[in-house]
Amino acid sequence: MSFESRHAAKLPACSVILPRATVGNRRGWKYDAGMAKLFEDAETAEAPPPDGPPVAAVGIAVAAGVWSTYDYLYPAELGTPAVGQRVRVPFGRGSRKIFGVVVDAERMSTRKAIKAVAEVVDARPLFDESLLALGRWISEYYLAPLGMVYAAMAPSAVGRHAEKSETVAFLTSERRDWPSRLGGRQKRVLDELLEARKQGVEPLTLEGLMHHSGASRDTIKRLAGRGLIRLDTRPVTLEMLSPELEADPFELNEDQQAVMAALSPKLTDGFSTTVLFGVTGSGKTEVYIRAIRQVTDAGKQAILLVPEIALATQTLQRLLKRLPRVAVMHSGLTDAQRAFHWRQIRDGHASVVVGPRSAVFAPTPNLGLIIVDEEGESTYKQDTAPRYHGRDVAVKRASLVGAPVVLGSATPSLESWHNVELSRYDILRLPRRVRGLPLPALEVVHLRREMQPGRIELIGKTLTNRMAAALDRGEQIILLMNRRGYASYVFCPSCKWEMRCPSCWHPMVFHQATQLVMCHYCNHTAALPEHCLDCGGKLLLFGLGIQRIEGELTRKFPAARTARMDSDTMTSPRQFRKVFDDFASGELDILLGTQMVGKGLDFPRVSLVGVVSADTSLAIPDFRASERTFRLIVQVAGRAGRAERQGQVVVQTLHPDEPAVKLAAEHDYDGFVALEMAQRADAKLPPFTRMVRFIVRHNHQLKAVAGAEELAGRLKRLLAPAGVAVVGPAPADIPRIRDQFRFSILLTASRAGVVQKVLGGRMAGLLHDIHAEVIADVDPVNFL
Ligand code: ADP
Ligand code: ZN
Ligand code: ZN
Numbered sequence: 001m002s003f004e005s006r007h008a009a010k011l012p013a014c015s016v017i018l019p020r021a022t023v024g025n026r027r028g029w030k031y032d033a034g035m036a037k038l039f040e041d042a043e044t045a046e047a048p049p050p051d052g053p054p055v056a057a058v059g060i061a062v063a064a065g066v067w068s069t070y071d072y073l074y075p076a077e078l079g080t081p082a083v084g085q086r087v088r089v090p091f092g093r094g095s096r097k098i099f100g101v102v103v104d105a106e107r108m109s110t111r112k113a114i115k116a117v118a119e120v121v122d123a124r125p126l127f128d129e130s131l132l133a134l135g136r137w138i139s140e141y142y143l144a145p146l147g148m149v150y151a152a153m154a155p156s157a158v159g160r161h162a163e164k165s166e167t168v169a170f171l172t173s174e175r176r177d178w179p180s181r182l183g184g185r186q187k188r189v190l191d192e193l194l195e196a197r198k199q200g201v202e203p204l205t206l207e208g209l210m211h212h213s214g215a216s217r218d219t220i221k222r223l224a225g226r227g228l229i230r231l232d233t234r235p236v237t238l239e240m241l242s243p244e245l246e247a248d249p250f251e252l253n254e255d256q257q258a259v260m261a262a263l264s265p266k267l268t269d270g271f272s273t274t275v276l277f278g279v280t281g282s283g284k285t286e287v288y289i290r291a292i293r294q295v296t297d298a299g300k301q302a303i304l305l306v307p308e309i310a311l312a313t314q315t316l317q318r319l320l321k322r323l324p325r326v327a328v329m330h331s332g333l334t335d336a337q338r339a340f341h342w343r344q345i346r347d348g349h350a351s352v353v354v355g356p357r358s359a360v361f362a363p364t365p366n367l368g369l370i371i372v373d374e375e376g377e378s379t380y381k382q383d384t385a386p387r388y389h390g391r392d393v394a395v396k397r398a399s400l401v402g403a404p405v406v407l408g409s410a411t412p413s414l415e416s417w418h419n420v421e422l423s424r425y426d427i428l429r430l431p432r433r434v435r436g437l438p439l440p441a442l443e444v445v446h447l448r449r450e451m452q453p454g455r456i457e458l459i460g461k462t463l464t465n466r467m468a469a470a471l472d473r474g475e476q477i478i479l480l481m482n483r484r485g486y487a488s489y490v491f492c493p494s495c496k497w498e499m500r501c502p503s504c505w506h507p508m509v510f511h512q513a514t515q516l517v518m519c520h521y522c523n524h525t526a527a528l529p530e531h532c533l534d535c536g537g538k539l540l541l542f543g544l545g546i547q548r549i550e551g552e553l554t555r556k557f558p559a560a561r562t563a564r565m566d567s568d569t570m571t572s573p574r575q576f577r578k579v580f581d582d583f584a585s586g587e588l589d590i591l592l593g594t595q596m597v598g599k600g601l602d603f604p605r606v607s608l609v610g611v612v613s614a615d616t617s618l619a620i621p622d623f624r625a626s627e628r629t630f631r632l633i634v635q636v637a638g639r640a641g642r643a644e645r646q647g648q649v650v651v652q653t654l655h656p657d658e659p660a661v662k663l664a665a666e667h668d669y670d671g672f673v674a675l676e677m678a679q680r681a682d683a684k685l686p687p688f689t690r691m692v693r694f695i696v697r698h699n700h701q702l703k704a705v706a707g708a709e710e711l712a713g714r715l716k717r718l719l720a721p722a723g724v725a726v727v728g729p730a731p732a733d734i735p736r737i738r739d740q741f742r743f744s745i746l747l748t749a750s751r752a753g754v755v756q757k758v759l760g761g762r763m764a765g766l767l768h769d770i771h772a773e774v775i776a777d778v779d780p781v782n783f784l
Helices: 028-045 129-141 146-153 184-198 206-213 217-225 254-266 284-297 308-312 314-322 335-346 357-361 390-401 414-421 461-472 546-556 573-584 625-637 659-665 669-682 701-722 754-759 763-767
Strands: 051-062 070-072 086-090 097-111 165-171 229-235 272-278 301-305 326-328 352-355 367-373 404-409 426-430 441-446 476-480 488-491 509-511 516-518 525-527 540-543 562-565 590-593 606-611 648-653 690-698 725-737 740-749 773-778
Touching (some): 051 086, 051 146, 097 129, 097 146, 165 206, 184 206, 184 229, 206 217, 254 426, 272 284, 284 314, 284 404, 301 357, 301 390, 357 390, 367 390, 441 659, 461 476, 461 648, 562 573, 625 648, 690 754, 701 740, 701 754
Parallel strands (some): 301 367, 326 352, 367 404, 476 590, 562 590, 606 648
Antiparallel strands (some): 488 540, 509 516, 690 773, 725 740
């Protein structure tokens, strides 16, 4: 890594006033850039046209950054308009066609140059009244244009690619027949197919194959032309329908029975929200299965939301074997499959929908239950517009249709816990592990004392010894290295100088994203020095990346079979499956991974879990850092000792006295929550307040500043009378991303809905003439 930090000099040296979260996924930026353009279009599109004689028209919410609905003619040859129907309409300059939803089927329009609907996506509306109402609520609450909300609620492919058949590929050659001179992509296509055959999931869809191999349609067709593979078409099928259900493998234990006895009447009693607080391995999933079955037996549907990653795990396999007609929504689905699923669900052919946050929108006709598993996970928050939270939308949807919600977790979020304390949510507990298994014993070790002098190692003495012993006994190990935050310490190898914070003496951490050095305690930031401040020697960035640990494992345990699992190595669902399967069958000894390995895994032979550094997630200066660290430790520790063997957990840290670490080691959720709640209440942070964050960005720093200041002024004028605190603009924690300067404005209100009430119906005016891109994030989770 270069020491030159080109940006550092130019950036404002901001001391961070805002809490912040993870270096998150940035897939969303592109979409928002598009949104900026749409705002421009909207200016021309919204110029009031002269009035004409009234004509019959429809009102449409278009998928663009505009704050009103638009009138369109509905040509007779398209049939009869219906509310909830999806259409494509010309919009803005030129005649670009975009997605829209009919929200008013009988509108009289006096607009003059009125355009006509171009295409009807589905003749029978996909959205029923309750889904339309849910969309309106999301639009109002999350300050997002209605048409964009509707576009997010239906997978974009639905309709457009609603083919009834799809192309699939079979392998027709053996590896030894493959020509030696194959292109990289061609080779990858063949490898994918070979792997699929080994796993018994051949054929693969052409679309999926293109996605995972990076090969084009033509490349794949050429392979078929050479006789190495065969292409075929087949009807689209609703994946993973259970052919035959397995009987219940055991009786519910006493705790589970007590929970079911309390839950069962709620399942037929309209809307309610219940937090199911059960320690890891307490049998929550089993409770989900029984509750879902009660609902499906009564002819209704259930939705189970899971953090994205859990879709690859055994939990899913268990659900499929035990529940009827499960539709699984996951990122590996092709467009055609997705479209097909959505229609099958609408037509009532699926009883259960399992999926990540967007599955909360599944158009089930007779919804009877929503379960949100590990409701505290940050993956439930969408980081592109509309920035909704899957759990909160689940609760809203359930209230609209009069169905119960269950929020399950071993570490409920403080938001949900607060609602329990206010008696808005009910609580049921599973305080013990099933079959009398003990919770794993946690050992917190001080990383500094664990290191051999003069060596930079990440796996200390204690963990190394425990690992060696576990491997000797033929047991398996999970190692967690949460790489989020990318922390690197600044260190001089020649004089052992370490860069420390001038005010609190904690080691400073270099941030890749900002190219700045930061103290994670007081948030003091500084430029990276060019040379050691003590001896003038060359400085070293001592990183804690996962690859580094992989190298260390090879040196220390050369005989152990290790797999690494992180977003760099796991690029397709099949790769996940392979590592899971190999670990389950005992072909691997050590599974090293990021937070991916922390959730939902149930491997009986895992006796040891090592948290390489609890500090990487603590280090992130965000008011939820402690909560996240606590959750992460409890979750990953929960992977150990799930069968007969007593589980053991070693947590390495530089801050062994940190309450989140200490209390996690004692499995003391109640203690942690009491402490954390008190601090949040003192600091007026959520769940005691509600936040809304605006980001203003532009390629030109001055325009970004001007836009941010104008917006902040308007927000202050509007919101100060309502008692809302408006702080900023200030440079965002990542002040510059991809050449865009970013400024943030943070609103804090004492209650939910205050900001929305004031800004409702005023968004167009609020953003008018602000010549920078504006992002609104309600209840923000990611503060970067
Ligand atoms: P959680 O979701 O709370 O982590 P699970 O539902 O995955 O817990 O249960 C943990 C393990 O215990 C699973 O392997 C499951 O099959 C098993 N299990 C669950 N309930 C029972 C029970 N009543 N009796 C025996 N084993 C059970
Ligand atoms: Zn400091
Ligand atoms: Zn030095």
